[in-house]
Amino acid sequence: MNKYLSFTQTLNLIAAVGDKRTVIVEGENGIGKTALFHALKALPKFADHIAVDPIDCTQLSDGSVWMPDLDRENGVSRELPNERFGVSKHNQLGVNGSKPVLIMLDEIAKAPQFIKNVLAPIVYERRVGAFHFVEGSVVFAGTNLSVEGLGDSIQAHLRNRLVFVKMRKPTSEEWVKWATDNGINPMVIAFVNNEPRVMQSFMDYEKGGMFEGKDLSKDNGFIFNPKSTQLAYATPRSLVAASDILNTGLGVLDDDTLEAALVGTVGATTAQALSSFIRFGRDICEYARVIKNPDTAPLSDNPTAQLIQVFQFVTRVADRTEAEAIVKYVWRMRAEMQSIFCNTVATSQRVALFATINEFGKMLSEHKIFFSTK
Numbered sequence: 001m002n003k004y005l006s007f008t009q010t011l012n013l014i015a016a017v018g019d020k021r022t023v024i025v026e027g028e029n030g031i032g033k034t035a036l037f038h039a040l041k042a043l044p045k046f047a048d049h050i051a052v053d054p055i056d057c058t059q060l061s062d063g064s065v066w067m068p069d070l071d072r073e074n075g076v077s078r079e080l081p082n083e084r085f086g087v088s089k090h091n092q093l094g095v096n097g098s099k100p101v102l103i104m105l106d107e108i109a110k111a112p113q114f115i116k117n118v119l120a121p122i123v124y125e126r127r128v129g130a131f132h133f134v135e136g137s138v139v140f141a142g143t144n145l146s147v148e149g150l151g152d153s154i155q156a157h158l159r160n161r162l163v164f165v166k167m168r169k170p171t172s173e174e175w176v177k178w179a180t181d182n183g184i185n186p187m188v189i190a191f192v193n194n195e196p197r198v199m200q201s202f203m204d205y206e207k208g209g210m211f212e213g214k215d216l217s218k219d220n221g222f223i224f225n226p227k228s229t230q231l232a233y234a235t236p237r238s239l240v241a242a243s244d245i246l247n248t249g250l251g252v253l254d255d256d257t258l259e260a261a262l263v264g265t266v267g268a269t270t271a272q273a274l275s276s277f278i279r280f281g282r283d284i285c286e287y288a289r290v291i292k293n294p295d296t297a298p299l300s301d302n303p304t305a306q307l308i309q310v311f312q313f314v315t316r317v318a319d320r321t322e323a324e325a326i327v328k329y330v331w332r333m334r335a336e337m338q339s340i341f342c343n344t345v346a347t348s349q350r351v352a353l354f355a356t357i358n359e360f361g362k363m364l365s366e367h368k369i370f371f372s373t374k
Contacts, residue, residue, distance in 0.1 A: 007039075015043060021163045024140070031235060082128075087133055106141070106143075169236065170236060179243075185243040188277075200222075242270075284300060
C-alpha cells in the first residue's frame with residue numbers, strides 16, 4: 001500500500017539519503033514539490049553546497065546538459081557540462097576546494113525520452129560526461145502523479161534504480177501554520193482555516209480514499225479534479241498567488257478586476273468563498289490604531305472579521321510593544337478567537353515576542369494551552 005509522506009517527511013528523506021540515491025517525489029500539482037529545494041537549501045547541512053536553480057526538464061534540449069568538445073592535440077572528444085549543473089573543470093571530484101552541488105530536476109517524468117537518457121548519468125551516477133560531482137552532492141527530482149493525466153511517465157526498468165515516494169498535500173492546519181510565518185495575506189489564511197476542504201486531495205475520492213463513493217464534482221468544487229475541465233482551482237501554490245494579489249491589489253484595483261484575477265487564479269468556487277473574507281477584511285480596524293489604542297480601538301462583532309484580525313496580528317507583529325497591545329485587544333474578542341490566537345502564536349516563529357507577556361500567559365491558562373519555547 002502506497003503511503004503519502006508529508007512535506008517535512010519528504011524533506012527529511014532527501015536530506016538523509018539524497019547524496020546516495022536519487023529520490024523522485026511524486027505529488028499533485030501545486031502542493032510544494034519545488035519548495036522542497038528551497039527548504040533543503042536553507043538547512044545548515046547544505047550551507048556549503050552549490051545550490052543551482054531548479055531545472056525544468058521539459059525545457060531542456062540538445063546541448064542543455066552537455067556539449068561535445070574536441071581535443072585535437074590528444075585526438076579525443078569529451079563532453080563539457082552545461083553550467084546549470086554546477087560542475088566544471090574547477091569544481092569536480094578530485095579538485096581541491098570543490099564544493100558539492102544541490103540539484104532538483106523538476107518535471108522529470110514529462111521530459112522527452114532522449115532528455116531522460118541524457119540526464120541518466122546525473123540521476124544514477126552523479127556525473128556529466130567525465131565530470132563527477134563532488135562527494136556529498138544531492139540530486140532529487142519532482143513530478144506529478146500519473147493519474148493526474150499530465151503526461152508523467154518513467155519506464156519500469158528505470159524506476160527500479162530510483163527511490164520513488166509520494167508526497168501529500170498539506171492539511172489545512174499545516175498550511176495555516178506555514179502561512180502565518182511566510183507573509184500570506186490574513187484573509188487567505190482565515191479562509192483556509194475555516195474551509196479545510198480546500199486542502200483535500202482528489203485522491204481522497206478515489207478507490208480506497210476516505211471519501212470513496214462520494215462525487216468530487218458535487219462535494220468539493222475548490223480543488224483539482226482530473227475528470228473535469230478546470231481553468232483554475234485551489235492549491236497551496238495558487239493560494240499563495242491569491243495572497244499576492246490581495247497584498248498588492250486591495251485598495252488599488254477595482255472590485256471587478258480583483259474578482260477576475262482571483263477567479264483566474266484559484267477558480268470561481270474558491271474566489272466566491274473567499275469574497276466574504278475579503279469583505280470583512282476591509283472593515284477590520286486598522287492595525288496601527290489597534291497598536292496605539294488597544295483598549296478603545298473599534299472591534300467588529302462579526303466572527304469572520306475577528307478571525308481575520310487574529311491572523312493579521314500574528315503575521316504582522318514586529319516587537320514586544322506591539323505584542324502587548326495586541327494581547328490587550330484580543331482579550332476583548334470572542335473566547336473562541338482568543339483560543340485560535342493562542343494556538344496560532346504558540347506554533348509560530350513569533351512566539352518569543354509573546355512568551356513573557358503576563359496577560360498572554362493568563363490567556364493561555366484560561367484556554368488551557370501549554371507550550372514550551374525551548
